[in-house]
Amino acid sequence: MAWCRSCERYLTPATLTSEGACPGCGSEVQQPEKVPAPAAERIPWHFWLLVGGAAVYLVWRAVQGVALLL
Numbered sequence: 001m002a003w004c005r006s007c008e009r010y011l012t013p014a015t016l017t018s019e020g021a022c023p024g025c026g027s028e029v030q031q032p033e034k035v036p037a038p039a040a041e042r043i044p045w046h047f048w049l050l051v052g053g054a055a056v057y058l059v060w061r062a063v064q065g066v067a068l069l070l
Ligand SMILES: [Zn+2]
Pocket: 004, 005, 006, 007, 008, 022, 023, 024, 025, 026, 027
């Protein structure tokens, strides 16, 4: 998505003119900076700590549930 500063709205690439300008005011729009970041780098480590903790908890609850049946 591109951002037009003077119109203060987002523009899809399809709505831009062939020059890449805003169709409303004709000024150059801000193109989003493409920063390719691997998914693993964007997920913080404490997220995986939380996931691991939830997994351990669910496994423990499953063990408890099975133990009740015995
Ligand atoms: Zn504009």
